[in-house]
Amino acid sequence: MLFAVSLNFAQIQKWFERDPSPLQSVGDDFYKTFDQLVDHFDNTNTKTFKQRFLVNSSVYKNGPLIIMLNGEGTLGAATLAGKYSINYFAEEMNGFMVALEHRYYGESKIDPEMKDMQYLSSKQEIADISKFIPYIKEQYKLKDNKVIVIGGSYTGNIAAWARIQLPFAIDAAIATSGPAMGILDFDRYMKHAQEQFVKITSTQCYHNTTVALTALNKLLVEDPKQFKTLFGLTTEMPDEPTAEDIQVISSYLSTEIIGSIQYYDAPNYDNNGYEGTLQIMCNKFLAPLTRKSTEAEIISSYIANVQPLNIYGELTYKAFIDQLKNPTADSFNTRAWLWQTCTEFGYYQTTDSKQMWGDKQTIESNIKMCYDAFFAEQYQDPDLALTTAYLNDMIDFTNAWYGARNAPRTHIYYTNGRVDPWSELAVVQGLKWTDGQYVGDCVTEWIDNGSHCTDMYLRWKINDPVRERQLNKLKEWLM
Numbered sequence: 001m002l003f004a005v006s007l008n009f010a011q012i013q014k015w016f017e018r019d020p021s022p023l024q025s026v027g028d029d030f031y032k033t034f035d036q037l038v039d040h041f042d043n044t045n046t047k048t049f050k051q052r053f054l055v056n057s058s059v060y061k062n063g064p065l066i067i068m069l070n071g072e073g074t075l076g077a078a079t080l081a082g083k084y085s086i087n088y089f090a091e092e093m094n095g096f097m098v099a100l101e102h103r104y105y106g107e108s109k110i111d112p113e114m115k116d117m118q119y120l121s122s123k124q125e126i127a128d129i130s131k132f133i134p135y136i137k138e139q140y141k142l143k144d145n146k147v148i149v150i151g152g153s154y155t156g157n158i159a160a161w162a163r164i165q166l167p168f169a170i171d172a173a174i175a176t177s178g179p180a181m182g183i184l185d186f187d188r189y190m191k192h193a194q195e196q197f198v199k200i201t202s203t204q205c206y207h208n209t210t211v212a213l214t215a216l217n218k219l220l221v222e223d224p225k226q227f228k229t230l231f232g233l234t235t236e237m238p239d240e241p242t243a244e245d246i247q248v249i250s251s252y253l254s255t256e257i258i259g260s261i262q263y264y265d266a267p268n269y270d271n272n273g274y275e276g277t278l279q280i281m282c283n284k285f286l287a288p289l290t291r292k293s294t295e296a297e298i299i300s301s302y303i304a305n306v307q308p309l310n311i312y313g314e315l316t317y318k319a320f321i322d323q324l325k326n327p328t329a330d331s332f333n334t335r336a337w338l339w340q341t342c343t344e345f346g347y348y349q350t351t352d353s354k355q356m357w358g359d360k361q362t363i364e365s366n367i368k369m370c371y372d373a374f375f376a377e378q379y380q381d382p383d384l385a386l387t388t389a390y391l392n393d394m395i396d397f398t399n400a401w402y403g404a405r406n407a408p409r410t411h412i413y414y415t416n417g418r419v420d421p422w423s424e425l426a427v428v429q430g431l432k433w434t435d436g437q438y439v440g441d442c443v444t445e446w447i448d449n450g451s452h453c454t455d456m457y458l459r460w461k462i463n464d465p466v467r468e469r470q471l472n473k474l475k476e477w478l479m
Helices: 085-093 122-139 154-165 187-200 203-222 224-231 243-252 255-262 277-286 295-305 317-325 332-345 363-375 385-402 421-425 461-478
Strands: 005-007 011-013 031-037 048-056 065-069 096-100 147-152 172-176 183-185 346-348 410-417 441-447
Touching (some): 031 122, 065 122, 065 154, 085 461, 122 154, 147 154, 154 172, 154 385, 172 461, 183 385, 187 255, 187 277, 187 421, 203 277, 203 295, 346 363
Parallel strands (some): 065 147, 172 410, 183 346
16 A cells, blocks of 8 residues: 655565554455456466455445555555545545555465566556456446545555546546655655654754764674674674675664654644654653763663664574565565565665764665665676666656656645655645646645655544545545
């Protein structure tokens, strides 16, 4: 459903898997399958695979067909059971709800072992949607019903692109937090994250976090044995880590903070006095400290209250690449998403020495990850020149194919949270034709305290007015 961000090496997370709501499925919401074409662009290939979807017609009364697009993760059984804005729109418009699992993710696999990745792309997925809509309309007698697609993050892109490319099949789209542009070196992600951390948290929290991260990154390079001792590591980490090992381990050091920014729950987001995700984290971190605390005390509190490492398994680059090359059931989705970043989008979040995160996350390390995981068996590329050229070519093609921010578009409602680092690549309120953005008959809206896809969560009560505006615009577009 939603765009997992490839947050450096370690931080592969999905917004829809972070929602703690233990809701059960309702109505006739249960898994079904559709015989989907393996390759839409080769008319000699008639092979099919089973693509999963969910249906919920519990509030349907001749309203629109509303399709929730699942992204880089497994389609959850409770997707149509009251967590997300699709339920609100369906109830208000008497809609027929469907959720579609993305090819290669969850159980919608073409290759059960995930070795053959050639049919995984956003273009194939949009073609999947073009075949799926007439099937659903025929299956459930919805021939004359209007169609709305909804997506967030990566599938925010898919929802918008599908509306642009399939206007004959899709009448309107809600596109939340979608990074509409591919980019190889996405250095603005970590810069934006730091800016938001400084803005949201206290001076003391920012200072102490910077002290901890600077010291730990230095110790990781200069004295890895002491680094292991400080964290009390029980997982495997080499006594003499390579540069690649250091890049992986360094990315783990800020995983929780980055996740807490991207998925930030603002104070009172629930209209029930919630304190705020980063505020809670900083309070725990700072509780045992004073302004006179030593560096050692700051590091100890950071490890205890912000970022443990034992939870991540083996801390080596080899283990990371081996998992990508030979995925288990737990890592199929990670392999699929990283394949898409290596063949379509890039999105690699790099850092430099001027940032609190350290300077270990380089564009070279991410390109090497692509090469080692997917291309090394196909060609020799010791200086990564071929792989770099390939990535740049594919990202340029993606931007040309979809138009980035400058595509003709109508009947799409774009939302972005100002806290969300992915908004740096999005179609956003305020940019104009002179900035390289064309909006057309669409709506763009900033959510001031919003983070990644927050308007899709019904638990975000302070976004109720946003959803009401989306609803009113959908009704207008469907007239």
